Amino acid sequence: MTGPALRYRDALTVSAALFLAPASIAGQADAADCALERHGEGRVAAVVDARGFRLEDGREIRLAGIERPGTDTANGRAALSAIITGRDVTLHGENDTPDRYGRQSAIVFVAGSEQPVQSELLRRGEALVSSDIADKNCAAALSAAEGVARNAKLGIWAETTAIKNAESPGDILAAIGHFMVVEGRVLSVRQAGAITYLNFGRNWTRDFAATISRRIIPAFESAGLGPKSLENRLIRVRGVVSSRGGPRIEVLRVGQIEVLGGK
Incomplete structure (x- = not known):
């Protein structure tokens, strides 16, 4: 494996290690800002796409506050899979009302992690802030995470067409x-x-x-x-x-x- 594929694999390895490491001060801020009301928990059975997954009990969850740009979602799906497949997660948000497709939108924390999955994807450059989070502190924390990747030109920000x-x-x-x-x-x-x-x-x-x-x-x-x-x-x-x-x-x-x- 060479070229972009190798660089992407290495990026996933490094990011996954960072995600599982002790939380930094920034990560603790994310937890404080985005630990909204808890609305359930479960174990991840499968990743559906770049911002959605299914729990073992059949519930389908959408990651609130982020989007994957463009039509190429393969890398985004792989990044999400590396973080949550087979893991226990807790769901947080303003409410647990499903959308018209029956999906629950949530800020998601992997068990043992001090920062939400959304922030990790944003820091990798695997997602964009969607601005659909009403809580101002959480929205600001997600924007800051996106800024880290944008300034470092990571992931999607490495492409000149990102913006x-x-x-x-x-x-x-x-x-x-x-x-x-x-x-x-x-x-x-x-x-x-x-x-x-x-x-x-x-x-x-x-x-x-x-x-x-x-x-x-x-x-x-x-x-x-x-x-x-x-x-x-x-x-x-x-x-x-x-x-x-x-x-x-x-x-x-x-x-x-x-x-x-x-x-």
Whole structure:
């Protein structure tokens, strides 16, 4: 085995060792921040995909707070398998209500570990923060874990295409239906009906835009991110890509937008 395959195998070995080692201060912070209400436990029988697994009692669990970008999930599934297959886990979250597919969403801790599985995957660069965690402390901890991998260019961050350029709408359109991170400068902010558009290009029917519903504008204003304040700012947007003329990401939570620089 040589080349990328060998490097990936070595990365899995090192990461697994780190995961099972005594927790660092950062790991302890993750535990404190993401140890939400406990909603069950069990032993992992099988990994379903890059962010889902099945317990021996038949329950299917989805890892809350993260996403796997793009269509290549093989590496993500292997990374998750290395951590949890055959292990006892505890499930934490805001509630244990299953989704429409019968899957329980949870922050997951392997027995004996001081940090959630999500943080370990993020630190390896095997996942992206999805911003679907309402608890601010936990969301911040997951974002910090992602930042570790991004700064070190680990996993998916080793690829130059990990973050899409807002000025290349064709590249973004290729990811329709998938979770992506896009960076660019907001050229204009326009409102049409109940929707506010953050436009990253001058051709509104072709270029990339992020959309924000009027009903959640107050949340952005409370966070100091009123849409008009984002004009001419360099920002990072994350979410599922759709197409309505040009590529779009619907912003449903404040955490999907990160301001990267000044005007």
